[in-house]
Amino acid sequence: MRKRMDVLIIGFMLFANFFGAGNLIFPPFLGATSGSNWLTSFVGFIVADIGIILLSIYAIAKAGSYQNIASRAGKRFGISIELIMMLCLGPILVIPRTSATTFELSIAPIFGDFNKVIFSIIFFTLVFLLTMRPSKTVNIIGKYLTPVLLVTLFVLIVKGIISPLGDIKTDINSESLFAHGLTQGYQTMDALGMGGVVAFIIASFKSRGYSDKKEVASLTIKASLIAGIGLIIVYGGLAFLGATMSNSYNGLMSQTELLSSITRGLLGNLGTILLGIIVACACFTTAASLTSITAKYFSDLTKNKIKYEYLVMGICIYSTIMSNLGVDRIIAIAVPILTVLYPVAIILVLLSSMPKIFTTDSMFKGAAYTTLVISTLTVIDSFGISIGFIHKLPFNNLGFNWIIPALIGAFIAKLISNITSKVIYND
Numbered sequence: 532m533r534k535r536m537d538v539l540i541i542g543f544m545l546f547a548n549f550f551g552a553g554n555l556i557f558p559p560f561l562g563a564t565s566g567s568n569w570l571t572s573f574v575g576f577i578v579a580d581i582g583i584i585l586l587s588i589y590a591i592a593k594a595g596s597y598q599n600i601a602s603r604a605g606k607r608f609g610i611s612i613e614l615i616m617m618l619c620l621g622p623i624l625v626i627p628r629t630s631a632t633t634f635e636l637s638i639a640p641i642f643g644d645f646n647k648v649i650f651s652i653i654f655f656t657l658v659f660l661l662t663m664r665p666s667k668t669v670n671i672i673g674k675y676l677t678p679v680l681l682v683t684l685f686v687l688i689v690k691g692i693i694s695p696l697g698d699i700k701t702d703i704n705s706e707s708l709f710a711h712g713l714t715q716g717y718q719t720m721d722a723l724g725m726g727g728v729v730a731f732i733i734a735s736f737k738s739r740g741y742s743d744k745k746e747v748a749s750l751t752i753k754a755s756l757i758a759g760i761g762l763i764i765v766y767g768g769l770a771f772l773g774a775t776m777s778n779s780y781n782g783l784m785s786q787t788e789l790l791s792s793i794t795r796g797l798l799g800n801l802g803t804i805l806l807g808i809i810v811a812c813a814c815f816t817t818a819a820s821l822t823s824i825t826a827k828y829f830s831d832l833t834k835n836k837i838k839y840e841y842l843v844m845g846i847c848i849y850s851t852i853m854s855n856l857g858v859d860r861i862i863a864i865a866v867p868i869l870t871v872l873y874p875v876a877i878i879l880v881l882l883s884s885m886p887k888i889f890t891t892d893s894m895f896k897g898a899a900y901t902t903l904v905i906s907t908l909t910v911i912d913s914f915g916i917s918i919g920f921i922h923k924l925p926f927n928n929l930g931f932n933w934i935i936p937a938l939i940g941a942f943i944a945k946l947i948s949n950i951t952s953k954v955i956y957n958d
Contacts, residue, residue, distance in 0.1 A: 537739050538750055540673030541732060542757025547677045547816035548728065548824070549584065549721050549762060551629065555813055557719070558766045559793055560786040561712060562773025566700035568708050569774040573767060575712025580719050581759050581766075583877060587725040588755040590884045592733070592748040597726025600883045601876075603892045604899035609879075612872055613726050614832070620724035621825030622846045624865045627853040629818035630654045636787065637807035637814075651854045655847040658815070662823040662843050665731070666738045669823075672816050680812040681761070683805055687794060688768030691775060696796045700777035710929055717930050720873050725880075727828035734827065772797075822846050867910050874906045874933045875899055882941065889941060897944025898937040905933040 561576060562569040591597050601609025619625075630651045638645050662668045732754060736747045772793050773780075780789065794802030826842035878898050882889040889895065905924070909932060912918040924932035 534750070537736065537741075538753045539757060541669060541735055541750075542673075542754040542761070543677040543681075544669045544673040544735075544820060545728070545732065545754055545758035546761045547672050547680065547813075548820040549758065549817075550680070550765065550813055551625070551632075551817040553719070554721070554762075554766070555769070555809065556786045556790050557715065558769035559773030559776070559790050561715065562770035563776045563780040563789055564703075564711075564773075564782075565708050565770075566703040566774060566777040568703055569699075569770050569777075572708040572712035572715075573770045575709040575714075576716035576770075577712075577763055577766065579713045579716030580721050581716075581762055583717070583722045583880075584725070585755055585759050586884060587722045587877075587880045588729055588732075589752055590880045591725060591729040592751040592755075594883060595744070595748075596730060600879050601726070603883075603895035604879060605896060608899065612875060613724070615868065616724045616872055616876065617727050617825055617828050619865045619869050620727070621821050621828075622849050624862060624869075626818050626821050626825075626846060627850040628862075629814040630850065630854040633811050633814040636810040640791075640803055641807050648855055651851050654815070654818070655851040655854075658818050658822055658850075659843060659847040661819045662826070663840060665823050665827060665839070666735065668819060669735050672820055676812060676816045676819075680809065680816065681765075683809045683812065684765055684768070687797065687802075687805060687809070688765070688772065690797045691768070691772040691793070694797065695775040696772075696793065697775050697778050699774045703777070714928075714930050720869060722877065722880075723869065723873060724824075724828075725876070727824050730831065731824045731827050818850075822850075867913075870910050870913075871903070871906045874937075875902045878902045878933070878937045891945055891948060893944045893948035894941040898941035901940025902933045902937040905936050909933070 558573070558576075561572050565572040590600065594600050597613055598609055601612060603609075633654060634645075634647055634650050638650055661671060729751065732751050733747055736750050741747050741750060773789065776789065776793060776796075784792065791803070791806060794806040796802070798805055822843055826839050826846060829842050830837060830839040879895060882895055882898055889898075905921070908918050909921055912921050921927065921932060925935045926932055
């Protein structure tokens with residue numbers, strides 16, 4: 532019974548880590564633009580978002596750490612990729628946005644002209660107090676905050692199912708909807724920094740007295756499945772709510788406005804308050820879990836030379852400042868970097884999940900460096916510097932133009948390695 536409860540609590544904490552405000556806003560938009568075929572685009576979204584998350588957690592849990600996977604492409608290469616992703620995932624990109632998003636969608640609509648700076652100080656002071664002890668962070672988020680978030684979401688979704696806002700549009704072409712969902716799911720980049728996430732989960736189970744590596748890996752996978760199932764149910768419910776607005780949605784409404792319209796339409800003025808609670812819970816739990824995860828990662832990276840507590844303090848102070856001074860500018864810099872590195876992180880996970888096919892380190896190096904080149908050229912092309920052949924690569928329209936070149940690079944690297952080895956052996 533205790534083991535099941537531990538898995539449930541950590542699974543809920545993991546759910547909270549992934550379910551930020553962006554994840555709340557997008558599914559209704561997906562439903563509104565898909566109409567009666569919302570399930571088609573939704574499945575594509577789940578495959579590319581939650582599918583990659585679960586595969587990453589499975590592979591890393593089995594390997595013991597992300598570095599055991601990434602270092603096969605070169606130790607410095609692997610550390611550099613994970614370090615940059617953890618910086619962007621935590622203090623540079625995501626954590627400061629949680630306060631800004633909470634203020635815009637929860638505080639301002641309800642309390643009007645509340646001071647934004649004061650709010651950010653209060654927000655990150657609470658994050659700091661919650662995350663000072665990692666084990667308590669997991670318990671509070673998993674036992675209390677996530678259940679509150681799930682209950683409020685459940686109220687909204689059930690109300691939308693019982694009393695739909697309108698008839699679902701039926702004349703939307705379904706041919707490209709799966710591809711659209713697949714593309715959008717991939718672009719969430721929810722599997723970023725998965726090495727730090729899994730390390731935190733493993734440490735959480737160990738702090739609860741689980742010491743056997745195989746058992747910890749198994750419990751980690753089970754907790755991730757709970758988080759994945761929760762995300763699928765919530766995303767599905769929100770996508771359905773969006774589909775009930777498909778007849779009235781004109782494409783001019785922003786995703787945030789669409790969500791606000793749904794909550795007001797279902798619950799009136801109470802909907803504004805409920806939405807505020809949902810957004811606040813989603814953003815706060817994400818901020819707390821990511822602060823704890825990134826602080827734990829950098830503390831481990833420095834072999835505890837920089838204390839976890841100091842890192843938490845630094846992240847909270849930095850995030851308070853940046854949430855008021857210019858998150859958008861940081862995003863403009865960070866997103867292209869992540870767009871370059873994210874495919875590399877994914878291909879390494881994919882290769883590690885098929886050990887009987889990708890057997891040598893040379894294959895990991897070939898795939899990783901080929902992917903890095905393709906993703907870099909893709910980002911350069913997106914800045915208006917035309918690189919024609921990028922658009923002719925397979926799966927380019929889905930955002931996966933790197934996958935075939937990566938596989939080719941892996942087998943070419945293996946071939947070169949075999950030839951080189953034979954030459955050296957014969958000499």
